[in-house]
Amino acid sequence: MSSLEITVSVNGNSYTETVEPRVTLVDFLRDKLALTGTHIGCEHGVCGACSVLLDGVPIRSCLMLAVQADRRAVTTVEGLTQEDGTPGLLQDAFRDAHAMQCGYCIPGMLIASEALLCENTDPTLDDIREAIGGNICRCTGYVQIIEAIQLAAERLREAGR
Amino acid sequence: MKPAPFDYARPATIDEAVALLDDDSIVIAGGQTLVPMLAMRMARPDRVVDINNIPELAGITDTGTEIVIGAATRQVDVLNSGLVAEKLPLLRKAISFVGHTQTRNRGTVGGSLAHADPAAEIPLASLAMDAEVTLKGAGGERRIGVDEFLVGPMMTAREPDELLVSLHYGLASGTRVGTGFHEMSERHGDFAMVAAAARLELDAGGACTQAALALGGVDARAVRIPALEAMLTGQAVDAALIQRAAQEIPRAIDPGDDQHASADYRRRVAVALGERALTDALEDAKGTAA
Numbered sequence: 001m002s003s004l005e006i007t008v009s010v011n012g013n014s015y016t017e018t019v020e021p022r023v024t025l026v027d028f029l030r031d032k033l034a035l036t037g038t039h040i041g042c043e044h045g046v047c048g049a050c051s052v053l054l055d056g057v058p059i060r061s062c063l064m065l066a067v068q069a070d071r072r073a074v075t076t077v078e079g080l081t082q083e084d085g086t087p088g089l090l091q092d093a094f095r096d097a098h099a100m101q102c103g104y105c106i107p108g109m110l111i112a113s114e115a116l117l118c119e120n121t122d123p124t125l126d127d128i129r130e131a132i133g134g135n136i137c138r139c140t141g142y143v144q145i146i147e148a149i150q151l152a153a154e155r156l157r158e159a160g161r
Numbered sequence: 162m163k164p165a166p167f168d169y170a171r172p173a174t175i176d177e178a179v180a181l182l183d184d185d186s187i188v189i190a191g192g193q194t195l196v197p198m199l200a201m202r203m204a205r206p207d208r209v210v211d212i213n214n215i216p217e218l219a220g221i222t223d224t225g226t227e228i229v230i231g232a233a234t235r236q237v238d239v240l241n242s243g244l245v246a247e248k249l250p251l252l253r254k255a256i257s258f259v260g261h262t263q264t265r266n267r268g269t270v271g272g273s274l275a276h277a278d279p280a281a282e283i284p285l286a287s288l289a290m291d292a293e294v295t296l297k298g299a300g301g302e303r304r305i306g307v308d309e310f311l312v313g314p315m316m317t318a319r320e321p322d323e324l325l326v327s328l329h330y331g332l333a334s335g336t337r338v339g340t341g342f343h344e345m346s347e348r349h350g351d352f353a354m355v356a357a358a359a360r361l362e363l364d365a366g367g368a369c370t371q372a373a374l375a376l377g378g379v380d381a382r383a384v385r386i387p388a389l390e391a392m393l394t395g396q397a398v399d400a401a402l403i404q405r406a407a408q409e410i411p412r413a414i415d416p417g418d419d420q421h422a423s424a425d426y427r428r429r430v431a432v433a434l435g436e437r438a439l440t441d442a443l444e445d446a447k448g449t450a451a
Contacts, residue, residue, distance in 0.1 A: 004169065021169030021209065024196065043162040044197035048263060057237075057266045063196045064267065065189070067169055068211060115262070133350055134261025 006070040011079030019066045026050040028066035037077040039107050048135030051108040052076050058115040077107035093152035101139035108135045113149045121156040164199035168208045181210045182322045190233045193268040194276040232271025232325045251340035255286035261350045271325045277317045280352040280378040288383045289358035289375035292330050298323035311382040337363040339446025341438035353378045354422050355430040359438035363446045369398045379414040379431050386413045407436045
């Protein structure tokens with residue numbers, strides 16, 4: 001079972017690595033690239049914790065083989081920070097709205113929210129619920145997560161973005 | 162929960178892909194159902210054939226007589242297609258119940274159909290729409306109806322050396338066509354406990370010229386209800402007739418018991434959702450839908 005060489009852009013950096021075909025994208029990100037911000041929850045596409053952006057659209061990285069990401073661009077939760085590594089606008093809003101309890105689902109929630117806010121900085125409650133509908137929070141802290149997304153949207157609108 | 166080792170091939174054409182298919186290989190498109198099966202080792206192929214780099218497998222085309230959807234077309238592209246919204250409203254309604262943003266961005270229509278989960282929405286809507294599929298194998302190409310394609314739970318008429326190439330949806334002849342889709346699941350986006358897809362065509366006088374009702378989650382595969390369809394065809398359909406015809410549903414299905422719902426409950430839900438889907442289709446056809 002031969003390994004393959006792939007080149008993937010992750011958060012703007014290009015990585016060339018050799019991987020076995022059976023390695024999922026989330027295992028590649030965590031084990032090969034040491035980008036452990038992306039979490040593994042259910043590992044079969046139900047919980048949404050492993051969400052990343054693939055060429056700008058949200059996907060589940062446990063349901064994609066790393067070899068399928070060859071020559072594609074991936075954004076993980078680490079890519080949502082500012083250039084100096086401090087939290088970005090969306091991450092700040094999650095902190096300010098107390099959206100984190102245990103925090104396990106938050107990388108996936110942030111990615112789903114980022115995808116929503118890139119398309120629409122004035123989402124309705126239904127838009128927000130639909131956007132995070134594929135992400136499970138076992139602490140059931142959805143109310144604060146929704147408030148955090150509303151806060152981030154408000155700050156984006158104030159900033160004229 | 163890690164897949165067993167396999168070889169990986171990335172063909173660039175349909176013919177190259179077909180040449181790689183045999184008993185020990187499996188096709189990956191969006192991977193939304195295959196990767197969990199690999200991870201749980203319910204599927205242990207020697208070779209995974211990735212069809213994502215075959216451009217001719219993706220796209221939505223209007224030929225004038227039918228809409229052709231490439232098997233590897235993403236669910237999100239079907240959901241957002243103006244052509245599908247206008248010409249295939251039932252498929253659009255069904256896909257709005259399929260998974261979530263993250264899975265629809267990768268999942269394909271052909272993948273859902275080829276996986277043939279008895280509760281999946283895309284096979285269900287395709288059955289209600291009398292869709293057909295094109296399969297290509299080493300021996301050539303063949304085209305069969307979805308009714309023939311769907312065999313049982315995760316079983317289809319596809320031979321191991323065949324590739325599902327495209328889905329074909331005929332265009333309605335009349336102008337007064339209405340559709341309805343209803344589903345019951347634990348949460349929106351989950352697999353259906355029961356789902357119903359209905360389609361009615363009326364003539365100028367309001368009589369029903371064609372009726373279709375398909376139900377999912379209530380048998381080994383999506384099923385049509387011919388006895389109900391026969392009761393509606395040729396009639397001036399109204400609420401009372403729909404209610405009477407829906408009594409045919411429990412006799413035509415064979416639901417199972419599981420942790421989500423009992424067989425008896427599923428039978429009752431199937432009647433209720435069948436009625437609702439037909440009622441929506443009737444209002445839609447009459448142009449009185451809300």
